Amino acid sequence: MYFVIKGMMKTAHFAKGDKSIEFIINCANEEFAQNGSKTTLNGICEKYKISKGRMYHFFTSKEDLLCNCFKYSLEKVANAINDFEIDKNASLEDNLHNYYNEIINHWLKNPNDIITIERIAKMSQVNFSEKNYLRLKGYKNELADCVTGKFLQIIKSKKVKMRVNETVIKQIISAMYQQMFLNFSNDLISALKSGNYRLAKEKKKSLLRNYDILIDAFLNGIAEKEY
Secondary structure (H helix, E strand, O other): OOOOOOOOOOOOOOOOOOHHHHHHHHHHHHHHHHHHHHOOHHHHHHHHOOOHHHHHHHOOOHHHHHHHHHHHHHHHHHHHHHHOOOOOOOOHHHHHHHHHHHHHHHHHHOHHHHHHHHHHHHHHHHHOOHHHHHHHHHHHHHHHHHHHHHHHHHHHHOOOOEOOOHHHHHHHHHHHHHHHHHHOOHHHHHHHHOOOHHHHHHHHHHHHHHHHHHHHHHHHHHEOOOO
Protein backbone atom coordinates (compact mmCIF):
# COMPACT_ATOMS: atom_id res chain seq x y z
CA MET A 1 0.00 0.00 0.00
CA TYR A 2 1.30 3.45 -0.90
CA PHE A 3 0.35 6.64 0.91
CA VAL A 4 0.52 10.16 -0.50
CA ILE A 5 -0.51 13.65 0.47
CA LYS A 6 -3.42 14.46 -1.83
CA GLY A 7 -4.42 17.68 -3.53
CA MET A 8 -1.41 18.95 -5.43
CA MET A 9 -0.45 22.58 -5.06
CA LYS A 10 -3.10 24.47 -6.96
CA THR A 11 -1.40 27.84 -7.39
CA ALA A 12 2.10 26.47 -7.85
CA HIS A 13 1.16 23.69 -10.29
CA PHE A 14 3.80 21.59 -8.55
CA ALA A 15 4.83 18.48 -10.45
CA LYS A 16 7.49 15.86 -9.90
CA GLY A 17 10.69 16.86 -11.59
CA ASP A 18 9.87 20.57 -11.76
CA LYS A 19 13.20 21.76 -10.42
CA SER A 20 12.38 25.46 -10.64
CA ILE A 21 9.56 25.21 -8.11
CA GLU A 22 11.45 22.69 -5.99
CA PHE A 23 14.46 25.03 -5.90
CA ILE A 24 12.33 27.95 -4.70
CA ILE A 25 10.62 25.85 -2.05
CA ASN A 26 13.90 24.48 -0.72
CA CYS A 27 15.34 28.01 -0.56
CA ALA A 28 12.20 29.24 1.21
CA ASN A 29 12.32 26.34 3.68
CA GLU A 30 15.87 27.27 4.61
CA GLU A 31 14.90 30.90 5.16
CA PHE A 32 11.75 30.11 7.15
CA ALA A 33 13.68 27.65 9.31
CA GLN A 34 16.29 30.33 10.09
CA ASN A 35 14.19 33.49 10.26
CA GLY A 36 10.59 32.44 10.77
CA SER A 37 7.92 35.06 10.12
CA LYS A 38 10.58 37.72 9.35
CA THR A 39 11.22 36.00 6.03
CA THR A 40 10.01 37.95 3.00
CA LEU A 41 9.56 37.03 -0.65
CA ASN A 42 11.86 39.92 -1.63
CA GLY A 43 14.52 38.62 0.74
CA ILE A 44 14.32 35.12 -0.75
CA CYS A 45 14.52 36.51 -4.28
CA GLU A 46 17.54 38.67 -3.48
CA LYS A 47 19.49 36.02 -1.58
CA TYR A 48 18.94 33.18 -4.04
CA LYS A 49 18.93 35.23 -7.26
CA ILE A 50 15.31 34.42 -8.09
CA SER A 51 13.48 36.93 -10.25
CA LYS A 52 10.28 38.35 -8.76
CA GLY A 53 8.48 37.44 -11.96
CA ARG A 54 9.49 33.84 -11.52
CA MET A 55 8.47 33.84 -7.86
CA TYR A 56 5.02 35.33 -8.50
CA HIS A 57 4.48 33.09 -11.51
CA PHE A 58 4.38 30.13 -9.12
CA PHE A 59 3.14 31.69 -5.87
CA THR A 60 0.52 34.36 -5.39
CA SER A 61 1.76 35.54 -1.97
CA LYS A 62 4.00 34.76 0.98
CA GLU A 63 1.11 32.86 2.55
CA ASP A 64 0.71 30.78 -0.59
CA LEU A 65 4.44 29.99 -0.60
CA LEU A 66 4.26 28.99 3.07
CA CYS A 67 1.39 26.61 2.33
CA ASN A 68 3.39 24.98 -0.45
CA CYS A 69 6.51 24.73 1.74
CA PHE A 70 4.40 23.08 4.42
CA LYS A 71 2.94 20.59 1.98
CA TYR A 72 6.28 19.82 0.35
CA SER A 73 7.87 19.10 3.74
CA LEU A 74 4.99 16.83 4.73
CA GLU A 75 5.28 14.97 1.44
CA LYS A 76 8.92 14.23 2.20
CA VAL A 77 7.86 12.71 5.53
CA ALA A 78 5.21 10.69 3.69
CA ASN A 79 7.91 9.44 1.30
CA ALA A 80 10.03 8.29 4.25
CA ILE A 81 6.99 6.43 5.59
CA ASN A 82 6.32 4.83 2.20
CA ASP A 83 9.96 3.75 1.94
CA PHE A 84 9.90 1.94 5.28
CA GLU A 85 10.01 -1.80 4.69
CA ILE A 86 8.47 -4.23 7.15
CA ASP A 87 10.97 -6.86 8.29
CA LYS A 88 9.17 -10.20 8.15
CA ASN A 89 11.78 -11.77 10.42
CA ALA A 90 11.55 -9.11 13.14
CA SER A 91 9.02 -8.97 15.95
CA LEU A 92 6.02 -6.68 15.84
CA GLU A 93 7.54 -4.49 18.55
CA ASP A 94 10.83 -4.20 16.68
CA ASN A 95 9.09 -3.27 13.43
CA LEU A 96 7.04 -0.56 15.15
CA HIS A 97 10.16 0.73 16.93
CA ASN A 98 12.13 0.80 13.68
CA TYR A 99 9.26 2.56 11.92
CA TYR A 100 9.25 5.45 14.36
CA ASN A 101 13.05 5.50 14.41
CA GLU A 102 13.02 5.93 10.62
CA ILE A 103 10.74 8.97 10.89
CA ILE A 104 12.93 10.61 13.56
CA ASN A 105 16.00 9.94 11.41
CA HIS A 106 14.25 11.76 8.57
CA TRP A 107 13.80 14.79 10.84
CA LEU A 108 17.46 14.70 11.88
CA LYS A 109 18.57 14.52 8.24
CA ASN A 110 16.16 17.28 7.20
CA PRO A 111 16.01 19.69 10.15
CA ASN A 112 14.76 22.62 8.04
CA ASP A 113 11.67 20.64 7.11
CA ILE A 114 10.50 19.85 10.64
CA ILE A 115 11.34 23.38 11.86
CA THR A 116 9.42 24.88 8.91
CA ILE A 117 6.42 22.62 9.58
CA GLU A 118 6.34 23.66 13.23
CA ARG A 119 6.75 27.38 12.54
CA ILE A 120 4.20 27.53 9.73
CA ALA A 121 1.69 25.58 11.82
CA LYS A 122 2.00 28.18 14.60
CA MET A 123 1.84 31.13 12.20
CA SER A 124 -1.27 29.77 10.49
CA GLN A 125 -3.26 29.86 13.73
CA VAL A 126 -3.22 33.66 13.86
CA ASN A 127 -1.91 35.06 10.59
CA PHE A 128 -3.46 32.97 7.82
CA SER A 129 -6.75 33.35 5.99
CA GLU A 130 -9.38 30.78 6.91
CA LYS A 131 -9.02 29.21 3.46
CA ASN A 132 -5.29 28.61 3.84
CA TYR A 133 -5.61 27.59 7.49
CA LEU A 134 -8.02 24.85 6.40
CA ARG A 135 -5.68 24.01 3.56
CA LEU A 136 -2.86 23.30 6.03
CA LYS A 137 -5.20 21.41 8.31
CA GLY A 138 -6.11 19.16 5.39
CA TYR A 139 -2.44 18.47 4.67
CA LYS A 140 -1.83 17.59 8.33
CA ASN A 141 -4.82 15.25 8.40
CA GLU A 142 -3.58 13.49 5.29
CA LEU A 143 -0.16 12.94 6.84
CA ALA A 144 -1.85 11.61 10.00
CA ASP A 145 -3.76 9.14 7.81
CA CYS A 146 -0.47 8.16 6.19
CA VAL A 147 1.22 7.57 9.57
CA THR A 148 -1.78 5.62 10.85
CA GLY A 149 -2.07 3.57 7.66
CA LYS A 150 1.52 2.34 7.77
CA PHE A 151 1.23 1.64 11.52
CA LEU A 152 -1.85 -0.50 10.90
CA GLN A 153 -0.16 -2.20 7.96
CA ILE A 154 2.69 -3.27 10.26
CA ILE A 155 0.22 -4.68 12.82
CA LYS A 156 -1.68 -6.60 10.15
CA SER A 157 1.55 -8.05 8.77
CA LYS A 158 1.95 -9.99 12.03
CA LYS A 159 -1.67 -11.21 11.97
CA VAL A 160 -2.42 -9.95 15.46
CA LYS A 161 -5.84 -11.12 16.61
CA MET A 162 -7.40 -7.88 17.86
CA ARG A 163 -10.22 -7.55 20.35
CA VAL A 164 -11.33 -4.13 19.11
CA ASN A 165 -12.37 -3.13 15.61
CA GLU A 166 -10.16 -1.31 13.13
CA THR A 167 -11.96 2.02 13.56
CA VAL A 168 -11.15 2.08 17.28
CA ILE A 169 -7.56 1.07 16.59
CA LYS A 170 -7.18 3.94 14.10
CA GLN A 171 -8.50 6.36 16.74
CA ILE A 172 -5.99 5.08 19.28
CA ILE A 173 -3.12 5.30 16.80
CA SER A 174 -4.21 8.83 15.85
CA ALA A 175 -4.12 9.86 19.52
CA MET A 176 -0.65 8.33 19.85
CA TYR A 177 0.43 10.21 16.76
CA GLN A 178 -0.73 13.49 18.27
CA GLN A 179 1.19 12.74 21.44
CA MET A 180 4.40 11.39 19.95
CA PHE A 181 4.76 13.46 16.79
CA LEU A 182 3.34 16.77 17.91
CA ASN A 183 3.86 17.01 21.67
CA PHE A 184 6.87 14.87 22.62
CA SER A 185 8.81 16.16 19.61
CA ASN A 186 8.97 19.75 20.88
CA ASP A 187 12.31 19.20 22.65
CA LEU A 188 13.77 17.64 19.52
CA ILE A 189 12.63 20.59 17.41
CA SER A 190 14.10 23.05 19.93
CA ALA A 191 17.44 21.27 19.76
CA LEU A 192 17.40 21.36 15.96
CA LYS A 193 16.52 25.08 15.98
CA SER A 194 19.56 25.80 18.11
CA GLY A 195 21.76 23.69 15.86
CA ASN A 196 22.62 21.41 18.76
CA TYR A 197 22.60 18.06 16.95
CA ARG A 198 24.22 16.23 19.84
CA LEU A 199 21.29 17.25 22.05
CA ALA A 200 18.88 16.34 19.24
CA LYS A 201 20.26 12.79 19.19
CA GLU A 202 19.76 12.57 22.96
CA LYS A 203 16.18 13.75 22.54
CA LYS A 204 15.73 11.09 19.89
CA LYS A 205 16.63 8.41 22.44
CA SER A 206 14.11 9.88 24.87
CA LEU A 207 11.42 9.92 22.18
CA LEU A 208 12.05 6.28 21.33
CA ARG A 209 11.89 5.24 24.98
CA ASN A 210 8.53 6.97 25.41
CA TYR A 211 7.31 5.48 22.15
CA ASP A 212 8.25 1.94 23.20
CA ILE A 213 6.28 2.38 26.43
CA LEU A 214 3.24 3.55 24.45
CA ILE A 215 3.60 0.65 22.01
CA ASP A 216 3.74 -1.88 24.83
CA ALA A 217 0.59 -0.44 26.42
CA PHE A 218 -1.12 -0.25 23.03
CA LEU A 219 -0.40 -3.85 22.04
CA ASN A 220 -1.39 -5.21 25.44
CA GLY A 221 -4.64 -3.30 25.11
CA ILE A 222 -5.69 -4.44 21.63
CA ALA A 223 -4.29 -7.96 21.37
CA GLU A 224 -6.69 -10.78 22.23
CA LYS A 225 -3.86 -13.22 22.75
CA GLU A 226 -0.12 -13.36 22.46
CA TYR A 227 1.28 -12.61 19.03
